[in-house]
Amino acid sequence: MTGCAGEGAPVERPPYAMAKADLGMQADSTTFTEFPTAPTDPAPGGLTEGVVLRVQADVAVHQSPGGPVIAKLPAKQLNNPTWVPVIAEQGRWAQVLLPSRPNGATGWVLEDDQVERARTPYVVDVEIDARRLTVRRDGAVIGEWVVGVGAADSPTPRGRTYIMAAIEETVTKFSPIILPLGIHSNTFSTYGGGPGTVALHGWPDPSVFGQASSDGCVRVPDDALRLLAKLPLGTLVHLR
Template sequence: MPLDAPYRLIGAVLVATSLVASTPAGVAASPVALASAASITATALPQATTFTELSGLPQDTDTFGKLSGVVVHPTRAVAVYASPGGKPAATLPAKQLGSQTWVPVVEGRKGWYRVLLPSKPNHVTGWIKAEGLKKARSRYRAIVKLGTRQLTVMNASKKLGTWTVAVGGPETPTPAGRTFMLALMSPKKKTYSPLILPLGTHSATLDTFGGGPGTVAFHGWPDRKVFGKAVTHGCIRVPARALKVLAGLPLGTPVLIAP
């Protein structure tokens, strides 16, 4: 199924934001330092964002399985359920980090989708009603192999490129499993990367980083000597060409981080 027009535009839009802390070149800066000031307006239910930890919701049990590429976008905040027809446990907002919220579908039932959520704990999922959602399919996927420190980006069966990257060090490993492209951010100030691409996963060893929730992301790095090494705080540092390709992927695109 081809991408619909609103979805096709997402990967090309740069969102100016102050959520990423400015860090001088050469200073370790991953996971992404998301300012805690970006808290969401409080509601009766917790919001499913990268800043929150949710409970009472099912885990993704097929953490290394291939996602179908079906993604959905709530045009307004929607309730998230532990099971279809149950009591709501959270809400999924229409925007995340200044970008539209697109989340991948892991399971479907009549009138319902179970989707990956960007919150802690990693691999948390929830059911949302299909009514009122925008739906599309991403032909793209990004695959990170931690052992070989390789990133490959695919468009269906076509390989767009393979690059050597830097991944998390022994004490702050990059979390494995399937996740997704959560947002695209352009720092207002010059920093270690012209773009930050947060994912829907978090460091397993750092509860916070730089005042934020330890969100893992793709981003560039000024010193090419790091590529091929396990030296980051959990983020995936990529060469400039790889960053450009990743920035062109639609939000919600599946990302598989393999051992």
Template sequence: MSSTKTTIEAAPKDLRPDRVPKGTVVHPKRLVILYDAPDGKPFAKIGPKQFGDTWLPVITRNRDWVQVLLPSRPNGSTGWIRSSQLAEAHSSFLIRVHLGQRTLELFEDNRPVGSWEVAIGAPATPTPVGRTFVLGQIIDDKQPFSPVILPLGSHSDTLDSYGGGPGTVAIHGWTNPSVFGEAVSHGCVRVPDEALALIRTVPIGTPVLVDKN
């Protein structure tokens, strides 16, 4: 089963991790089979729920099949699903994280909405590079550092677990603004309140591209 808690070594690797998806996102209507290619070999399944409804970004189409990014390890995992088993929608948003500049940019319909200095992973626990997506939204007013947490479909490359979870990377707020512009986190991207207020409005499944620039 593909989820943020699992590792599926048989999953095909994302071959174009720097390419911007076209914005199509899909939702499995039920438990569906993942294949390694159109009409190929099944290697896992994925269900309609993760943190909430499962929405996955489409990165390629081939006839009646779509290739999607997956929430399971290893990072960059993909799978093919029959289109007939999916509901389809569109996200007009894109999130870019530039690790070298330590900035996050939000785009809507290819137009910049905002750019902010952020905190990224420390050298020993870096934020993973590549193409991922917003997997869900956790709202917890009792959380001391961020009332809203946006788990991504990627995981730490150096931590198998963190805080009782599977090392899922997330975008979230932070109480001390002095961290912005620094590499100090365990892999998550810490953002200012203004950025969090906007990012929390994007649809689940919205692509997130992380690069070294």
């Protein structure tokens, strides 16, 4: 398959300055890359405070607060601005979900002047076995639909992820908008030459809703897609 600036007490700059100088040696953390040594999401079913970070320039991704640099997070993902959800914080350090393999990969970034801080009130829940998608705003349900999910031999992966990008589809016609998530198929290494990125998207045949028949993506009705496409990038998505 081919959306408040941080404040806080000053922190030591020398270690971070060194990390920035080394960024040219680091691979970008994108949906196309893999970081096997990245910390794993400690609570894949957990909630967050809704805090999301916008990366305005390449920033270092650390193994731990102030620890070794394992990657760099670029300012764009699939030609969309990079927004990632915060799952933990220590002072001005934020642990974020990464868009790279393996699923559940995380890293720590320093909230400096290259990082914008905001909050999204939305959460998307996909109950895979029940084939149901629910959108909540500040805990209140604002939409619920029966959806299509991955087939038995290509299941939708489970875990905590987020809306990484919104892409207007110009090659195929099955969905006007595709919403790639920060999670990948555990069955396929590629979808049509892409990196096997799982997405929320529409489907022209409504008979797929309520069925487990996709290659791992979540197929949603048109009205669900219209709402999902309006949610801020970085919005948390639970695949349960």
